Structure formats: C-alpha cells, structure tokens
Amino acid sequence: LPGIGPFSLLKETEINHWGKLMFRWIYWNALLPGKELPLPALMSMAGKQTEAQTVEMAS
Amino acid sequence: MTAKESTMKRLLILGGGTAGTMVANKLRPRLHADDWSITVVDQDDVHLYQPGYLFIPFGIYEPDDVVKPREQFIPEGVELVIGAVDEVVPDDNSVLLTDGRTLDYDQLVIASGTTPRPDQTPGMDGEEFGKSIHEFYSLAGSTALAHTLKTWEGGRLVVHIVDMPIKCPVAPLEFTFLADAFFAEHGMRDQVEITYVTPLPGAFTKPIASKYLGGMLDERKIALESDFMVERIDEETKTLVSYDEREVPFDLLVTIPLNMGADFVARSGLGDELNYVPVDKGTLLSTGTTTSGRSATPRTSPRPRLARWPTSRSRSSPRTSCATSTACRCWRSSTATPTVSWSPGTARPCSSTSTTTPSLSPAGTRCPASARSAC
Numbered sequence: 435l436p437g438i439g440p441f442s443l444l445k446e447t448e449i450n451h452w453g454k455l456m457f458r459w460i461y462w463n464a465l466l467p468g469k470e471l472p473l474p475a476l477m478s479m480a481g482k483q484t485e486a487q488t489v490e491m492a493s
Numbered sequence: 494m495t496a497k498e499s500t501m502k503r504l505l506i507l508g509g510g511t512a513g514t515m516v517a518n519k520l521r522p523r524l525h526a527d528d529w530s531i532t533v534v535d536q537d538d539v540h541l542y543q544p545g546y547l548f549i550p551f552g553i554y555e556p557d558d559v560v561k562p563r564e565q566f567i568p569e570g571v572e573l574v575i576g577a578v579d580e581v582v583p584d585d586n587s588v589l590l591t592d593g594r595t596l597d598y599d600q601l602v603i604a605s606g607t608t609p610r611p612d613q614t615p616g617m618d619g620e621e622f623g624k625s626i627h628e629f630y631s632l633a634g635s636t637a638l639a640h641t642l643k644t645w646e647g648g649r650l651v652v653h654i655v656d657m658p659i660k661c662p663v664a665p666l667e668f669t670f671l672a673d674a675f676f677a678e679h680g681m682r683d684q685v686e687i688t689y690v691t692p693l694p695g696a697f698t699k700p701i702a703s704k705y706l707g708g709m710l711d712e713r714k715i716a717l718e719s720d721f722m723v724e725r726i727d728e729e730t731k732t733l734v735s736y737d738e739r740e741v742p743f744d745l746l747v748t749i750p751l752n753m754g755a756d757f758v759a760r761s762g763l764g765d766e767l768n769y770v771p772v773d774k775g776t777l778l779s780t781g782t783t784t785s786g787r788s789a790t791p792r793t794s795p796r797p798r799l800a801r802w803p804t805s806r807s808r809s810s811p812r813t814s815c816a817t818s819t820a821c822r823c824w825r826s827s828t829a830t831p832t833v834s835w836s837p838g839t840a841r842p843c844s845s846t847s848t849t850t851p852s853l854s855p856a857g858t859r860c861p862a863s864a865r866s867a868c
Contacts, residue, residue, distance in 0.1 A: 446670075446709070454544075455548075455553075457544060458542060458544070458545060458558075458559075461511075461542055461544065462542070462561065462566075465511075465515065466511065466514050466515060466518070466540075466566045467518050467566060467568075468514075468515050468517075468518025468519040468568075
C-alpha cells in the first residue's frame with residue numbers, strides 16, 4: 435500500500451498482522467462501497483509462473 | 494409500471510455479498526438512472542464480513558464485529574429484494590424466487606458466492622459436528638469453535654481441507670498458525686499436537702509459498718499430511734480416512750468442508766459439478782449458456798482443480814449409489830501443470846478402496862491420490 439507497504443507476504447511480521455486487522459475498516463468503508471483504491475488493477479506477476487512458462491516447462 | 498419504467502433496461506444482481514454489493518456500487522454511478530434499473534436479490538438483510546471469521550475462534554473478534562445491515566451498503570437508486578432464488582430461466586431472461594415472485598432482467602450478474610457444505614463428506618455433519626468436528630467458514634461455525642476452544646484441554650488438533658477450490662485458500666494455514674500462537678499464549682502448546690491435512694502436495698498451492706509455509710509449519714512442530722483426499726470421517730473413532738486408506742486421528746477436527754456454489758445454479762443448469770458458473774476469465778461472461786441471457790460470477794479460487802466426482806447429493810449419481818461397474822480415468826494435463834482432472838469412462842474401477850494403485854495418465858504422469866471413484 436502506498437506509504438506503508440509493501441508488506442512482506444512470507445515473513446511473520448507485526449505489521450502483517452495489524453494490516454490484516456486493518457483490512458476490516460477498508461472492507462466496510464472503501465471496498466464494499468465501490469470506492470476507487472490506490473492499487474493497480476492487475477496483480478504483480480513477480481515470482482509467479484505464467485501460463486506460457488508452465489507450458490514451456492511441461493514440454 | 495410507467496411508460497418510462499417499461500423502456501428501462503434491468504440489471505439484476507443475484508447476491509448482495511461482497512461481489513454483488515461492489516457491482517451495484519460500481520455500476521450505479523455509471524448507468525444512468527433514467528436508462529437502467531438495478532436490483533439486488535438476497536435472502537436476508539445481513540451482510541457478513543467473512544474475513545473476520547478467522548479471528549472469532551480465538552476471541553480476537555466477537556460475532557458482532559462482522560455483522561452489519563446489508564441495506565447499509567446498497568447505494569441509493571438500487572432496489573434490495575429480500576428473497577431466495579429458486580431458478581434462473583435464461584430463455585425467458587427471468588429469475589424465479591421461491592416465494593413465487595418473478596424478476597425479469599436484461600443483464601444478469603450471478604454473485605451468489607460459495608458455501609461450505611459439510612453434508613458432502615460422509616460422517617462430517619453427524620452428531621460430532623459442532624462438538625469435536627468444527628468449521629470456521631461460517632459465522633455459526635466460527636462462533637461454535639470459539640466456544641469449544643475456550644474450554645478445550647488439549648489433545649490432537651487436526652486442521653483439514655476437504656478439497657479445492659475454497660474461498661481464501663490461505664485461511665486454513667492462517668488458522669493453524671493462529672492456533673499455535675493461541676495455545677502458546679494459554680500455556681498449553683505442549684499439550685496440543687497439531688496436524689495440517691491437505692489435498693495439495695504441499696502446504697500451499699504455489700511452489701515458492703508452499704516451501705516457505707511448509708518451513709514455518711516445521712518450525713512450529715506442526716505435522717503436514719499432504720495429498721490427503723478424504724473419503725469419510727469416522728465419528729466413532731474420530732478419524733479422518735482417505736481414499737488411499739490413510740487414517741488421521743483427532744480429538745478436535747477443524748475442517749474446511751467442500752465449498753460449493755448455490756444450489757439454484759445447478760437447478761438452472763448453469764453450473765459445473767460444484768455449482769459454479771463457468772465464465773471467460775477475461776470478461777466474466779458465462780460460457781455455459783448460449784441464450785440471450787448472460788450471466789457471470791467471479792470465482793474466488795480457480796486453481797488448482799483437483800480430481801473430483803459429482804458431489805451434490807441432489808444429483809442423479811450420488812456418491813452413496815456408486816456402482817462397482819462404473820469406471821473412471823484420470824490424467825494430468827500436459828498444458829497446465831497444476832490441473833488434475835478426471836472423467837468417467839475407462840481404466841479405473843469404481844471402488845473407494847482401490848485407489849492405492851495409481852493409474853497412469855495418457856502422458857504417463859502418476860495420478861495423485863485424489864484419483865478416486867466415479868460416484
């Protein structure tokens with residue numbers, strides 16, 4: 435998140451825990467009412483295997 | 494109906510949960526109120542913050558923390574209809590409610606979500622359900638588990654996933670880590686043996702995450718039982734039994750039941766074997782109907798898909814009536830590594846106890862333990 439992120443997804447950190455609890459406020463006040471979020475529409479592909487790579491590995 | 498109303502187009506949204514409410518809120522400002530009516534249908538006026546279920550068993554949240562009136566989040570200019578959907582009739586562009594009402598539409602959004610179905614696993618929803626067998630994917634389930642954990646004196650805690658896909662695939666792991674912390678804080682971690690039982694080959698769906706999270710389980714002395722496709726739960730012996738005849742005993746089972754879409758999706762002929770509407774992943778338009786009515790639903794966790802049989806007991810071939818003459822085969826797709834699928838047809842005898850010998854796929858890859866009877 436701008437200003438406070440990025441969170442480290444695969445490490446145990448206190449900020450991850452508080453971020454999870456903070457999400458409830460975001461859910462009720464921003465996500466559910468359909469407000470625009472300051473996040474890109476597409477997820478980061480960093481560290482992810484694309485479909486093309488999967489096909490290539492399989493062959 | 495006024496002349497103006499008769500010329501308006503109608504957007505009908507089935508489900509006022511996260512997706513349905515967001516769709517209504519996103520589209521109301523974009524669709525001119527003179528041109529489009531928007532209606533949301535749900536069976537009650539209670540909106541539940543489902544991510545909060547995870548925290549209720551440990552007393553971090555109370556049930557009241559996750560409940561608000563649904564109407565509070567439905568925007569002005571959108572009608573909320575309280576009623577249960579009986580069937581979608583795409584040929585008529587209409588939706589029938591169980592109370593006899595009919596709602597017509599020009600565009601339909603199916604956002605009825607996914608629900609834990611303990612009734613789909615033999616032995617899960619019997620006498621022990623809510624006592625030694627729990628789930629936390631519903632408000633009632635997470636609340637019941639909170640009551641149990643308050644007085645539980647320790648023993649074998651088994652956290653278990655029946656099958657994928659489930660909504661929030663990481664929640665079972667989060668629950669496991671929270672349970673580890675909860676018992677440590679209460680000074681009873683050494684009295685609890687935790688086992689994580691999953692149908693996946695590792696702790697998680699993706700290899701890198703699986704490696705890290707598997708290591709975190711190890712560090713906390715949490716046992717991992719992978720590739721475990723549950724056949725049934727033996728309530729008397731309190732044991733999980735898999736199709737390949739492994740057994741995992743428990744004193745307290747926290748399971749993620751099979752997740753399924755709404756039954757009306759099946760009744761309407763729009764769903765796959767789990768009552769999810771197949772859609773184009775780029776547009777979310779239904780790919781399963783060729784009628785003028787279009788439907789779309791988001792899937793919360795599309796991969797990996799594991800081998801499965803028709804699960805709904807309401808269907809024509811329920812698990813309990815498996816015929817020994819039925820056969821199936823399984824294979825691993827050569828173009829999508831995580832995808833494992835099977836179809837009724839050939840090669841594999843239909844027997845719940847015959848899965849110890851793996852079948853071979855057409856490409857020669859080993860069928861997982863999840864290959865099982867076509868019942």
